[in-house]
Amino acid sequence: MKKYQVLGLMSGTSLDGLDLAFCHLWEGAKGWEFSLENTKDVSYGPQLRDQLKDAIHLSEQDHEQLHKDYGVWLGEQALKFITEKNLNVDFIASHGHTSHHRPDEGYTFQLGDGQLLANNSKKKVICDFRTKDVSLGGQGAPLVPIGDRLLFHEYDFCLNLGGISNMSFEKDGQRIAYDIGLANMPLNFITAKLEMAYDEDGRLARSGHLDNQLLEQLNALSYYQLPYPKSTGYEWFTEEIVPLIESSKASQADLLHTFIHHNCEQIALEAQKHASGPTQKMLVTGGGALNGFFKETLQVKLGPTIEVSAPSATLIAYKEALVFALMSVLKEQGKTNVLSSVTGAKIDSCSGEIFYPQA
Incomplete structure (x- = not known):
């Protein structure tokens, strides 16, 4: 060995x-x-x-x-x-x-x-x-699902909340994964205007209120209607999301609150689509997993049949670096890593x- x-x-x-x-x-x-x-x-x-x-x-x-x-x-x-x-x-x-x-x-x-x-x-x-x-001919993303399959197979869903949100799961003997949409990118963009590195534990977001007009605009974005496999990134954010933030009259707290609700609604829609049993476990990692308000809102949107499970703070923060380490080992061995x-x-x-x- x-x-x-x-x-x-x-x-x-x-x-x-x-x-x-x-x-x-x-x-x-x-x-x-x-x-x-x-x-x-x-x-x-x-x-x-x-x-x-x-x-x-x-x-x-x-x-x-x-x-x-x-x-x-x-x-x-x-x-x-x-x-x-x-x-x-x-x-x-x-x-x-x-x-x-x-x-x-x-x-x-x-x-x-x-x-x-x-x-x-x-x-x-x-x-x-x-x-x-x-x-x-591939999307070149997401790549982390090979690690989800080989290192975290005890979970039904593996959700990463980085700048964007992506999720992977097994379906009909194949690993399926794609970028759901937004996660921390809009949150960090909003807090940067307040000269804050980030909204610690989602405290400012928790204090805000839902802006229904903005929520409707976000939920109507055409990316969500695309079939998987699909991936997105900074271009999409700057072209379609930033203009909505800039034109909104909502307070920073209300913007953060609304984006978290939007993120969680989209994640829940996708997870519920693919849930295959009465109770499922979802591993949540990435920076968003350290945001208490994000996690609580996600659990509410998912309902009682899908349990949100966050690992240690170290694994939350370094899971992607770990998976790229695994991918390099598979490359070294000449084995499939994408x-x-x-x-x-x-x-x-x-x-x-x-x-x-x-x-």
């Missing part, structure tokens, strides 16, 4: 920082197992956050420069973490930071140059997990690019 020691790096659409998770992964008698040995979150400074947020608008030359600069920065952060904790790392798995995601046009891009990451961390790097699937049943690609694939440090 080989135990892999992998450092997973994850940066999500919520732009709250870089997640580093040092994981042990091994295949036991009952399937894949893991332990989270060490974790760290590195917040983005204002300049880097703004660069990543606005990367979609950069010229090709400036975008390429950011790709390189961010790769160097990732490598420096990884080396610092490895050195601080005296870690023995087999390789690094890096998701990068998504700047463009247009799978319908055959294009997705994750910032963070793999070669420069390897050079600056002095470790082998496996990264770029989305491009191959998109080239095979499921076509999830992405809509022609075939399953063993995705990722490998880089070795160069002097």
Whole structure:
């Protein structure tokens, strides 16, 4: 039994920082197992956050420069973490930071140059997990469901509440997953106007009231009518959601309150569609799982037949970094790590690019 020691790096659409998770992964008698040995979150400074947020608008030359600069920065952060904790790392798995995601046009891009990451961390790097699937006609997202299937199979639904919400589940022997829609992206956008990093435990949202007009506008968005497989990202948010926020006369508290209700209604609709038994368990991770008002509202919308279950705060925060670590191990073994049943690609694939440090 080989135990892999992998450092997973994850940066999500919520732009709250870089997640580093040092994981042990091994295949036991009952399937894949893991332990989270060490974790760290590195917040983005204002300049880097703004660069990543606005990367979609950069010229090709400036975008390429950011790709390189961010790769160097990732490598420096990884080396610092490895050195601080005296870690023995087999390789690094890096998701990068998504700047463009247009799978319908055959294009997705994750910032963070793999070669420069390897050079600056002095470790082998496996990264770029989305491009191959998109080239095979897939959405390139969501990718986490392979981890849901292999690491969290005791749950009927695995819901991630990051910048956007996505969910995975088994149906007719296949893993199905797709982006439901919004989660923390609009919440963080609203709190940023108040110079708050986030709404701790959903306290401000809890104090607000429902804006029914805004709720109707949100629920009527055409994305929700699309069949799966489907995925979305920052483009959708800026084009369709931001104008609704900017034109609303509601208070910030009422906006937060309404968005949480909207998010939970859409999640509940999708989960109830696919519920297959009298009682089901839903694993909830991502930043939204730390928001008490979000979780309570979700449980109310789901009703008594689907139980919301949140794991430890560490696993909530670092699950995606863990899953990309698993994906890198599967790449190393030459096994499937992206499921076509999830992405809509022609075939399953063993995705990722490998880089070795160069002097």
